[in-house]
Amino acid sequence: MRKSAIAVMAGLAGLGLATVAATAGVVKDDGLKPYEIVGDIAIPKPLTDKPGDPARGRKLIANRKKGNCLACHKIDQMKDYPFHGEIGPDLSDLASNMPAEEIRLRLVNPKVINPDTIMPAFYRVEGLYRVMKKFRGKPILTAQEIEDIISYLVTLKKPEQK
Numbered sequence: 001m002r003k004s005a006i007a008v009m010a011g012l013a014g015l016g017l018a019t020v021a022a023t024a025g026v027v028k029d030d031g032l033k034p035y036e037i038v039g040d041i042a043i044p045k046p047l048t049d050k051p052g053d054p055a056r057g058r059k060l061i062a063n064r065k066k067g068n069c070l071a072c073h074k075i076d077q078m079k080d081y082p083f084h085g086e087i088g089p090d091l092s093d094l095a096s097n098m099p100a101e102e103i104r105l106r107l108v109n110p111k112v113i114n115p116d117t118i119m120p121a122f123y124r125v126e127g128l129y130r131v132m133k134k135f136r137g138k139p140i141l142t143a144q145e146i147e148d149i150i151s152y153l154v155t156l157k158k159p160e161q162k
């Protein structure tokens with residue numbers, strides 16, 4: 001009797017880990033660092049203790065196997081890379097419009113903000129579909145890569161507004 005009770009508890013603990021509280025509170029996802037979504041719009045705390053590296057973030061934004069953000073977004077400050085898409089909003093003045101904590105949720109899981117968005121959830125394991133085999137069970141970006149990208153995005157301001 002005792003043994004099976006322990007087995008049931010272990011099973012429940014496993015389920016608990018895989019549960020994602022989609023709208024509020026602490027979110028736990030397989031193998032991911034826990035984070036807290038506040039007000040369905042922001043993740044105020046950085047995912048890592050190490051500050052983001054903006055130069056690394058800029059490269060990740062352009063990297064087609066990583067952020068690939070330019071496929072959908074125009075960023076004037078990154079004209080050294082060709083072919084910017086226009087499916088998503090122009091990010092060239094993002095820092096004037098959106099604080100880092102809201103950018104963080106956009107990158108981690110934009111579906112919390114807009115369930116119908118075509119923008120991928122970059123720090124999510126469950127619920128991903130059309131994922132290449134090598135990405136299964138892993139988020140597209142690591143927690144540190146998310147912070148690197150945010151640290152570059154918060155520098156994006158149109159020159160006349162500086």
Ligand code: HEC
Binds near residue numbers: 071087107
């Ligand atoms: C497949 C296309 C696609 C890709 C790839 C993509 N996005 Fe998006 N993104 C969108 C769309 C569409 C929106 C508009 C909002 C929505 O759909 O909810 C958006 C919205 C945003 C917003 C909010 C902008 C605003 O003014 O409201 C930010 C910030 C953003 N994306 C950053 C990124 C970054 C950084 C990357 C790369 C790591 C990225 N996106 C990759 C399609 C994409």
